[in-house]
Amino acid sequence: MSLRFDADSVVLDIEGTTSATEFVVDVLYPYSRRRFGSLLTERAGEPAVRRAAEQVRALVGEPAADAPRIEQVLNAWLDEDRKAAPLKALQGIVWSEGFARGDLVAHFYEDVVPALRRWHARGVRLHVYSSGSVAAQRAWFGHSAQGDLLPLVEGLYDTENAGPKQSPGSYEAISRAIGVPPCRTLFLSDRPAELDAARAAGWLTAGVRRPGEPYYAQGTGGHPEAGSFAGIEVARTGNGP
């Protein structure tokens, strides 16, 4: 049975929703782990690297932390899959370069791209909201196994430009930015606490519950549930799809 939504915009979570957590953790995380050391030493003067290093020092309360200590903290956060802003910013730098070089190709579940193309062709506006940085999102959608998907996507939001994913205020900020009423915006995520926050902001929600993903056992917390994007229909009729 399909979920049917009448909406003007769909906002997409990435990890666990459009794409496999296993790919992120087994391919992307080791790729960044291998490069943090040289990034923090050889490129310490770059403003984005300096800013992230300062943020790490502030978060751990160690104003004098040197590059090896910062690398150690980043690696511990990677082990926990902690969505810390400076970790995501540094990953964004490393991954963007990896995608541009052809070292990395983004994974999307096979049901995702056909659904995105279908919804986009109907005039549904597609946006992304992920803990991955905007730079990482741009590289991810620009270098998928199915080609460059960026033409399908209108806007990219992360915890820096929108706020934490479990806070309703972040979804309110995205609504203001995209200019679509909350009740006409559908959020797709694997994580019930994110869906709760979106619903509290007045958004439509659907939990994407894929076998093997970390939140599968938890369920969708009472949000409408789909096993894949093939089970979700979105159209902009103004009268229900």
Ligand SMILES: CSCCC(=O)C(=O)COP(=O)(O)O
């Ligand atoms: C292109 S972002 C890579 C995945 C990632 O690092 C991440 O934190 C995704 O988290 P999400 O909010 O999409 O579940």
Ligand SMILES: [Mg+2]
């Ligand atoms: Mg997710």
